[in-house]
Amino acid sequence: MKDIARHAGVSQSAVSFALNGRPGVSEGTRDRVRQVAEELGWRPSTAARQLSGEGAATVGFVLARPADTLGVDSFFLQLVSGIQEVLAERHLGLLFQVVEDVDDECAVYRRWWAEHRVDGVLVVDPRTADPRPGLLDELGLPAVVIGGAPDERHPGLSTVWADDAGAMASVVDELYALGHRRIVHIAGLPGLAHTERRIRTLRAEAERRGLSEVESVTTDYSDAEGAAVTRRVLGRPAPPTALIYDNDVMAVAGVATAAELGFSVPAEVSVLSWEDSALCRMVKPWLSALSRDSVEFGRTAARELTALLDGGPARTVRVPVPQVIVRDSTGAARR
Amino acid sequence: MKDIARHAGVSQSAVSFALNGRPGVSEGTRDRVRQVAEELGWRPSTAARQLSGEGAATVGFVLARPADTLGVDSFFLQLVSGIQEVLAERHLGLLFQVVEDVDDECAVYRRWWAEHRVDGVLVVDPRTADPRPGLLDELGLPAVVIGGAPDERHPGLSTVWADDAGAMASVVDELYALGHRRIVHIAGLPGLAHTERRIRTLRAEAERRGLSEVESVTTDYSDAEGAAVTRRVLGRPAPPTALIYDNDVMAVAGVATAAELGFSVPAEVSVLSWEDSALCRMVKPWLSALSRDSVEFGRTAARELTALLDGGPARTVRVPVPQVIVRDSTGAARR
DNA sequence: GCAAGAACCTAATGCGCATTAGCAACTAAT
DNA sequence: ATTAGTTGCTAATGCGCATTAGGTTCTTGC
Numbered sequence: 001m002k003d004i005a006r007h008a009g010v011s012q013s014a015v016s017f018a019l020n021g022r023p024g025v026s027e028g029t030r031d032r033v034r035q036v037a038e039e040l041g042w043r044p045s046t047a048a049r050q051l052s053g054e055g056a057a058t059v060g061f062v063l064a065r066p067a068d069t070l071g072v073d074s075f076f077l078q079l080v081s082g083i084q085e086v087l088a089e090r091h092l093g094l095l096f097q098v099v100e101d102v103d104d105e106c107a108v109y110r111r112w113w114a115e116h117r118v119d120g121v122l123v124v125d126p127r128t129a130d131p132r133p134g135l136l137d138e139l140g141l142p143a144v145v146i147g148g149a150p151d152e153r154h155p156g157l158s159t160v161w162a163d164d165a166g167a168m169a170s171v172v173d174e175l176y177a178l179g180h181r182r183i184v185h186i187a188g189l190p191g192l193a194h195t196e197r198r199i200r201t202l203r204a205e206a207e208r209r210g211l212s213e214v215e216s217v218t219t220d221y222s223d224a225e226g227a228a229v230t231r232r233v234l235g236r237p238a239p240p241t242a243l244i245y246d247n248d249v250m251a252v253a254g255v256a257t258a259a260e261l262g263f264s265v266p267a268e269v270s271v272l273s274w275e276d277s278a279l280c281r282m283v284k285p286w287l288s289a290l291s292r293d294s295v296e297f298g299r300t301a302a303r304e305l306t307a308l309l310d311g312g313p314a315r316t317v318r319v320p321v322p323q324v325i326v327r328d329s330t331g332a333a334r335r
Numbered sequence: 336m337k338d339i340a341r342h343a344g345v346s347q348s349a350v351s352f353a354l355n356g357r358p359g360v361s362e363g364t365r366d367r368v369r370q371v372a373e374e375l376g377w378r379p380s381t382a383a384r385q386l387s388g389e390g391a392a393t394v395g396f397v398l399a400r401p402a403d404t405l406g407v408d409s410f411f412l413q414l415v416s417g418i419q420e421v422l423a424e425r426h427l428g429l430l431f432q433v434v435e436d437v438d439d440e441c442a443v444y445r446r447w448w449a450e451h452r453v454d455g456v457l458v459v460d461p462r463t464a465d466p467r468p469g470l471l472d473e474l475g476l477p478a479v480v481i482g483g484a485p486d487e488r489h490p491g492l493s494t495v496w497a498d499d500a501g502a503m504a505s506v507v508d509e510l511y512a513l514g515h516r517r518i519v520h521i522a523g524l525p526g527l528a529h530t531e532r533r534i535r536t537l538r539a540e541a542e543r544r545g546l547s548e549v550e551s552v553t554t555d556y557s558d559a560e561g562a563a564v565t566r567r568v569l570g571r572p573a574p575p576t577a578l579i580y581d582n583d584v585m586a587v588a589g590v591a592t593a594a595e596l597g598f599s600v601p602a603e604v605s606v607l608s609w610e611d612s613a614l615c616r617m618v619k620p621w622l623s624a625l626s627r628d629s630v631e632f633g634r635t636a637a638r639e640l641t642a643l644l645d646g647g648p649a650r651t652v653r654v655p656v657p658q659v660i661v662r663d664s665t666g667a668a669r670r
Numbered sequence: 671g672c673a674a675g676a677a678c679c680t681a682a683t684g685c686g687c688a689t690t691a692g693c694a695a696c697t698a699a700t
Numbered sequence: 701a702t703t704a705g706t707t708g709c710t711a712a713t714g715c716g717c718a719t720t721a722g723g724t725t726c727t728t729g730c
Contacts, residue, residue, distance in 0.1 A: 014679060096415070
């Protein structure tokens, strides 16, 4: 800015006024300063800006999962891509960190907060008894919880969520209509809020219809566990006629396992993936799947965060209910 | 720091000396200051530190690809995970951005540089005629090119690369030994340095052996194009007996397509994936694949970058040649 | 024709830290 | 006993920006 001031023949303060749209300089001077700044390729130093009270212009995102389970997962990249789209418009940076578990994640938040490194954070994979909302509330760090159910205990946090319960209900509706009575839900990680929500809803729906042979089994989302559970339940005397997998990876592994065991899909067992991706169209039969717009999900979350950063109120936003895309892996139950 | 100084009964400068291990304070004072800082949960403001010449404590990473091709890709998450591991040790942040294309990527580098937002960057997907190394060299931004071939034109940049040429040569060796003479390489994006390296090497190896029916076809890495190319080449009067796919997604799509066309794998056509992941064990037959340690690749790249940041010389590091993992999708050529 | 105000600009200050210069007390060397 | 050196600290400065307090000229109202 000193350079610009010299080139434009004004004081450094005038430059600041001119470039920040503040009153105090004539339009002529403002234009001249802008032009010089442009020529010099000037950009404000984020550090200096931050030091004079403007915030870090950065948003944090922590992914808590062991390195070895960072496998085939299209959801996060898509989510991040949507987040970026919104952040980039406002020239907000995304500070990204991968850690092992939630405790480490909390430590990262504390550090970021103490170092004034981020203006806010995006939290994913909310859990039952999650320490993170409380911590963020306590630190006063603006945050948006992605995928969490509305949480009245932390009114400072925004929430963006998908209606898993509604989706599960519609899935059960559909399977029931197709004649399925024995259904196994190969769920994801226990303790994750959306896993528990789906499990609870499935149980409620089953009870409502008087179905006794409906259950959920939790896994670690890996193809290995997906296959193992599939093998176990299909080996029963009265195997399920429909399998709901909480992600695409397990669904694909499940189909392969079913085929191996001599079950034809969907004639003998229907398979539904709770995540749509290219994977679902890479196996035969093509997998029916619950489809949601992950990129848009990310955009929504980022928009909520920027709203918070602008001083807006915390809100709870629901994104559209995931829709079932019927392909070739679901059909009428065998009689 | 002012608080700490007051609590410890010393000047603010003494606090700075104490906490940074500088001479100028007695060990007693140092310990006392450390303790107070600990109690107060003090962490230095990165902005202030940066303003006084310490660098941004942040490394940049840009992923240039259209949002819709951000699909099933385990490579990047694993790479990033490895990068993080090394950066986290040094408390370096990772600023992450997704953009549409290389031009946007260059714009991001320019902005980061002007804003002093990052101390260095990691560059992925190097291309033939890539504008990025030149730009980074010009800006003087420390950088490590991941996956690039050694480049003498930009001695300021470090390079971490895998020996694709060597790997391709060993793949051809192996397939040749199995009796394959008609081989199609379903390559990735044209213009990517490693794509071109593999293509060149395949051609050279074919010529050396006098094989005329060996070729490479470039794609966009998508399952759709992988399937389309597979369909086309297997429909020929004399179809290839071996297919080399540049990633796992296309390989899986290719196997499905081959099955659809009535080709049995590996009896009638062998399939090899140039990327190993859970995907390769999610289809039947399990895919033979070239395996590399992406997490370690990331670690190596991050280590090279931190070395550069410490003022070390630019280096070119080769990671181990990917190894062929023989599973069930490759076998002797049908006579 | 003179005071009051507006318009446009400059000087000065602070953000949180690192660093340099400076200063007092004490010790070692001559 | 004086100087030189050392130790342990404080005061002061600067990094690049935003902002507040002044200051000068130019306009307006009476």
